[in-house]
Structures are given as structure tokens and as C-alpha cells.
Amino acid sequence: MIPDIGLIALIIAFGLSVYATLLSVNGGMSKRPDWVASARNAIVAVFALLTISVLSVVYSLNALDFSQAYVADVSSRAMSPFLRITALWGGQQGSVLFWAWLMAGFVAVVVIRKWDADRELMPYVMFVAMLTTTFFVGVVVFITNPFTKMWLVPGAQDLVIAIFQPLNGQQYIPADGSGLNPLLRHFGMIGHPPTTYLGFTGFVIPFSFAIAALMKNDTSSDQWIRTVRRWTLVAWIFLSIGLILGGRWAYDVLGWGGFWGWDPVENAMLMPWLTGTAFLHSVMMTEKRGMLKKWNILLIILTYSLSLFGTFITRTGVIGSVHAFSKTALGPAFLIFISITFLGAMTLLMMRWSSLKAEHELESLFSREAAFVLQNMLFLAITIAVLWGTVFPLITELFTNTKITVGPPYFKKVTGPMFLALITLMGITPMLAWRRQAVNKLLSRLAVPLSGALIMAVARALINPKSPAISLFSIAMVTFVTISILAEFWRGTQIRMSTRGENPFTALIKLVINNRRRFGGYIIHLGVIMIALGFIGDAFYKQETQGTLSAGESLTIGEYSLRFDGLEGYMGSDGREIVEASTVLFKDGQQVKVLKPRRDYFVVQQQPVSIAGVYSTAGEDVYILLVGWESISNQSSTFKIYVNPLINWVWIGGFVLALGVLIGTWSQARGRSEATYSLKNQPEDGAVPAPAAAPSIGD
């Protein structure tokens, strides 16, 4: 009964999506506001219907309705209600429905809000956004439908999966479901799909606005850029968090002591993040100086297409998969849709190319404009390098009929220096003025951060003389950026203190609150630096060791030593067999922590899961894996220890990132961020005054 309601709601939603798509664009072109209004209602209805559909799936998952093939696939009696609900996005069909639902939700929000400023564009925005939504809903209805049931058909070797009863088929209802893959039962994997999808679908909105502007041929106005600024930031932070959660999951669950493996699926998510970040910055150029209009549109088109491409790679196993995927039309459908939308968008851009007039003028190569252009080029270069490395195995297979692997060594060596260059730019650009930066002023601003950087690098080299040059350079750059960002806070606080007599604390708070966009940006950059720190620790300073111990023996690494005390085997909840080791970690001879690394084996799914014992501090993680054992009674076990310096800064950085976005998107009074061309007036309310003003990132 409930699944039927869900299915019907889904089908009607599809119909209404098609309706909204067609009517909105027609209404826009024929200037029929009543049609546009009808499309608007349809969009809201689509979201409501998809909500019903989603709720019905969630209900079935929780109620363990095993007549549903999807429920039997991802849910099971042993799972807690919370897990059963999150299993909505644990399998192919549910996750595509989830995506479609989020997409519809975003479009609904866009059409419900006030759109006076974008009245001309809205019909086309609705068209593009609903085109995407219709595609996803269509895929759910026709290709990966979560409302299929299982049927026993005489003569067929396997169960037939279909919505409607096949001839002579009898419904098959298993006693229990397979349950969510044990590897996925982790907060990282529970949070990762929703945040990632929110990121991808969020970027569809700026894309829709960009295409709408092109369609309307109204490219003299940049209003759409202001409208989408918040959308872009929100989409970006969700995508960033999605990446971080994925990394956290890999770290906790996959048991190889790292969090980023340059796997094709990881790269698939990274690429739209890269172009999305570039887009975030280049729209700032357009807002401030009216430049890079064409480039903006190109970037958002790339972000959109790369998001879809990412999903395509992940779900079809085109690249880097050994497993067989059941033949569905998902792959071809996605490939066709991506091709059509990308080529269509690019064609439109080419057609409007000359009308995208921009006021491109550069006064000096030492200016923020030049730095932004360089930064954008670097982002795009990294994206292309990652794309190239990801598809290269396919190219090699095509031309030489050999399968190869392009692994982390390639990606690290190629993108590492470019990321480093980006970080350096991140530190220098706030010191560069728009239009022209006087070089002597630049040098004086650089003095303190650079000296700090040099000191840190030298210190590091003294502590660890074997550090490779590039690691020292990385540390230097990270220090440089941190000091230069903190200097902005310092300078602003100082000025407020001296001009207004506030105490440091109040001055700092008020400074940030009155310049949310700018200081939000600084905080985001600080978050990025923290994450970079984590990557630097992982790339250059990681240590590992492995050894077999009998009870009582110890394994040493650096200043740590691990004593093995004993092995224990027992049955866990939800049907897993556990072998657990008791170990004690010592640092410089002092006992630090009792750790219990273990290996779980989920009998039903035949899935082993390794759970590390971890000792975490701000400086590093000591990560201990139980790798093997002779037999439980024998008590001789093999352990692997990783020392991961600075890794926790990745997670801390994630929080700081979110905080920065929160501050940056919190509405500031409209007037402040507007007039692109007005001269810098004297500040009205005590914002950083012009004379000693540092050029701002986003006033």
C-alpha cells in the first residue's frame, strides 16, 4: 500500500516535471506570466510529491517491508532504526531518488523566494533547473526504480526484479534483508552522500542562472551573479564537507591509515570542487571589476558537467572497477545527458561570446586581478591534470590493449606543486590591491609573514634534517599564509581599538560582524590552510611499521611503543564475529592509552571490517591495526602502526570552513556589497577606514 503510494507519487512527479520544464521556457519566450506561474506551482508540487515518495521508501526501510527489492537489498533486521532510515541512500535506486528529491527541493526554494530582481531570468532558470530534475526523476522512474519487487519465475535462473508481476511470476519475500554493507555503517558514510548531493545539486542553481542569462542574452547585467552568490557558497561548503566526510570514512573504516587515495571515485568528486572553488573566486572579479564574465560562465558549466560526470564514473564503473555492474541503462542515459547539456551549454556560450562585453583592463601585473587570473588558471590546470590521470587508464586500454593504474604517485607529483602555488597565492593576494599594487608597499607587507615562514622552515629543518626541500617549502607557505591572514585580523582589531577605544575582544567581534563577507572569507582560508596542513603531514611526515608480537612483546616506532597484551574473540551485536587485541601505547616510556584494535567479520555479508585503535592529539594520530593472528589461542599477532602527523587538522579545518561560510553568507545590509564602480567613500560606521585600508577581499 505505502510503496504503491510512493510509486504513484513518483510517476506523477515525473509528469509534472516535464510539464514544468516545457511550460517555463515557453512562458518565458512567449511572455506569458500565467504559464510561468503555473510552472512555478508545478515545481512546488513536484517537490511535495517526491517527498511523499521518499517518505514511503523510508517507511518501508524502517518497517522492513522485504517485498520491496530495495529494502531487501539495503535493510535488515539487525540494523537500528537510524541506520535503516539512512539506508535510503545506501543503494543505487534510493540514492538517485534522494538526489532527485534534493534537486527538486532546491528548485522549489528558488521559485518560492522573492524574485523581483530576476524577474526576466526566472522562467529560464526554472527551465534549466527542471530539465536537470526531470532527467533525474526520469532515471528513477525508468531505470533505477526503488519500488521494484522480486519475482520467482519458472525457468529463470535468478530472481526477476520488476515493478509489475511478470507472467507466471510469484512474489518472493525473503525473511531478512542483506543489510547495509557493514563498511558503510559509519557516520562519515552516512553524512557523505547527503552533503555531497547537496553540493552537486546546489551548483545546479548558479548554472541555471548562468544559462538563463545566456538564453535571455541579457549579459550586460550581472545581477544574477549577486543573486547566486549565497547559493554558490552553500553548495561549495556542502561539497567540501562531503569530501571531508568521505576522507574521514576512508580513514576510519578502510584501514590503510590515510584519508585520500586519489581513487577515480574520489577524483570524480574533487574535480567539480576545484572548478566550483575557481568559480567562487572569479565571480568576485566580475562583481568587483566586471571582468572574467565569459570565464565565469565557462567555470559554472564545467562544474555542473563535472558533477554529473562524477556521478557517472561512480555509478557505472567505467574507470577503475574490477567488479561487475549489473547492466542498466544508467550509464548510457547519463553519458547522453551530460553530452547534450555540456555541448548545448558551450554552444550557447559560443553564440553569446561577443555580446559578453567585459571591461577588461589591467593596469599592472602586480594587482589582485592578475593574481585572480593566475589562481583560476591553476585551478583549471589541476582539474585537467586530475581528469587526465583519471581517464588515462581508459585511453591506454583503448590504444594499447593493456590495463594500467594511475595511482597516487602521479597525482601527488603533478598536483602537489600546483596546490602549493595556490596556497602561496592565497597569502599574497589579500596584500594586492585592485588595479595596481605599489611594489614597495607589497614588500613591506610581506616582510613579517615571510620572516615567520622562513623561521618555521628553518626550525623544521633543524628538528628533522632529512626533510625534503618541498616539505620545508610547504611548511613555509602555510606559515606565510596563516600569518598574513591573522595579520588582517590584527590590523583591523588594532584600528578599531585605537579609533573607538574598544577592548580587543569587542573590537575583534565587531570587526568580523561588520565585515562578514571579508572576514568570513579569511576564516574559510584559515580552514583551507588547516586542511592543507593535514595533507602536508600525510605526504611528508608519515611513519609506519609492522611487526608480529607475542603477548608481552612491544613494537616501537619513533617515540612510541606498543605492548601487546592478549587476544580475545567474541560475538558482537548485529551478527559480527570480533577478534580484539588488547594493547597499551607508550610514549617515551610513559603509558599513554589502552587501545583495542580489532577485526570484525560480518558473517551474513561475508565482509571483514578492520577497526583501528587510535590515539589522537592535535599534533598527530597513532593509528594501530590488527593485521593478522595465528589463532586466537596462540596469541601471536601482527600489528601495523601508523603515526600520522597533523591529520586532525583536516577535521578541525572542516569545522572552521563551515564557520567561515556561515559568517560569510549571513546577510549583510544590501547596500554594502553593491555598487561596483563607486569610489571608496569614507566609511560610515567604523569599518576599516580607507587611508590605511588593506584592500578587501569582499567589501
Place this chain on the structure above:
Amino acid sequence: MTEINPEPVDQTTPVEPAPNRIWSTTGRLVVVFLVVGLIALLAWGLVQAEKTPLEEGMAPDFTLTSFDGRTYTLSDLRGNVVIINFWASWCPPCREEAAYLERTWRKYKDKGVIFIGVDYADAEKPALAYIDEFDITYFNGPDLGTRISQSYNIKGVPETYYVAKDGTLRGNHIGPLFEPELDNRIDELLSEPYTK
């Protein structure tokens, strides 16, 4: 330092710079070519990814060197029914069929049937130990470079492929074989006439 130039701004210096030089037609064509190329590559990749284990047509030829140094080339075995079995020592289901395979081999070995065991992605020691354990006497060799398994599009182990006397593939069996399926299929294939 700062200059004010109050000339009226009706100079006809074009606002549009000359980046058309950069974005010339050839540039656009290159981009289009690259994009279309990428799409074609992905389409090809999709087709590759969805290829299933072979079931018909001429059985892809190969030369296999056994663990004890002998070689067999598939095309040299025309006139015989050939059973190709892909296995690995680390594969539990392979063990379920190992004894049955060896029994069947001994039953048919002088009747014009040849068994070839292709060891997929295995280490030598455990592979030899596996052969020892099940006292396997039919021809077995490692699939160097995993080329043979790639040419048959195997998706896992164990998989068994039936080759008729004329060298054509007559279907496969995914997963372990159980009595009497292999016997039946061999009898079928043996009953076919064959002229050179």
C-alpha cells in the same frame, strides 16, 4: 602619483580587447575535438565495462605454459572438446568444484576431452599447494599478465568455458560446477561430429 585626466570619454578605443586572437576558430575546433573525443572515450569505456563473459563465437586463442613447463596452444587442440576452467588458490568456491573437476577429467581424459586450468592472478606457492591438495593432474598454468582472463571477459573465479571440437565457444558456467552438469555438457559436445 594619482592623476586626474578630465578628458571626455568618447575616445573610440574599443572596450573589447583582442582576445579573439586567442579564442580563434582553430582554438574552438580543438576544444570541440577534445570534448567529443572524451565523450567517445567514455562511451567506449561504458561498452567495455558492461562486457559479459564470452558465450559464443570462436574461442579466443591463447598459449599457456604450465607450472611444469609444458605449453598448450588452444588452436592446436581442434578435434577435442576443451574445458577451460579459471581458478585461483585464494578463491573458496573454487575449492568446492576442484575435486569434481579432477574426477571428471580422469573419466574423460582418453575420450578426446582436454581440461585446461587457467590460474588467475595467483602466487606460485599457494597455487602449487592447491594443485597438490586436490591431486590435480590436468594441465594447469598461470595466466601471465591476466591476458587470457581478459580476453574471455571473466568477472570472477571460478568460471568454466566450454569449447567444442571445432574451436567455437558453447557457453560458460559462472561459479562452481556440481555433478552432473559438467558430465552432461561434455557428453553433448562429444557427440557432435567433427571433420577436419
Place this chain on the structure above:
Amino acid sequence: MTKNKFLLLVLFAALASLFITAKVYAQDPAPTPASATVPSDNEVNLVAKKLYCPVCPNTPLDVCETQACKDWRAQIRDQLASGWTEKEVMDYFVTQYGERVLAEPERGGFTSLVWMLPLLIVALGLVFVGLVLKSWRASRLSRPLVQTESQTGTGIPKQILDKIEAEIRKVD
């Protein structure tokens, strides 16, 4: 102008040196010769790190936990104990399981393309950026007001400022 160009060159040199240090760093330290005694787990892992599990998707051989991988690591241990060099072990793996077992594609032949393209991209990118920036400079209108970082109160009456602002807006 010359000073700017010089500084640009310095920045460029810094960027270039990044790549060079990356390449230098990227060269692996010479592998320690295999000892006559049983190689430690760490020595095995050093080699296994450079290989991928032939049957698991995207899993390096030193972290893979399947029985097959354990067998492979045991095989590496035996080979190292018999005096094989790291290269010999890796070549053996390639012969046995195909090139995809290497984490890093070999430098010769077709696969060298994977390395060349990023260099090409960066070079082209820098050229492109240079050209774009140059053309922007060339098209610069003589602006009525140049706003530099060191602008102080200009002492210009407000009406003229307003007029100038209006004219700037009119340009578009």
C-alpha cells in the same frame, strides 16, 4: 617597469623551482639491498607499497587484507630473502599480472604521455595567462581616476568626483 619584470621573473622562478624540487623529491631513495635473513614486514611493505593488488579495486598491496594479498606479500618476502632486488620483484609482478599492478605507470612508451600532458598544460596555461593579461593591459582606457592602494583623501571637490563617477558609468 624593469623592477616589475624582475620581480615577475623571481616569482616565475619560484614556481618553476617548485616543480623541480617536486621532481627531485619524487625520486625514491635507493632501495636497501635485501638481507640474507628473513626480510621484515616493513621491508616487504616498502616494495608492496609500489604495487596494487591485482584483483581488488584500487587497493595498494601493502594494505590489502585479503588472503590473496597475504600470499603475495609472502611471495615478495621469499623473493627478497632469495636476494631479488626491488626491481626484479616488480618486474615479476608485471609479467605475472600485467602492468596495472604498478601504482605508477612506467616512464617509457605510451604511458609517458600521462606525465607529459600536465607539463604541457601548465606551460600552455602560463602562456595563456600571459597573453590574456597583456591584451588586457593593451586595451586599457585612460581612466579619469586611478585608484591606487596608497590613495589618501584626494582633496578634490565632491562635484568633480561625482561627475567623474557618472562618466565612468557611462562608458559601458
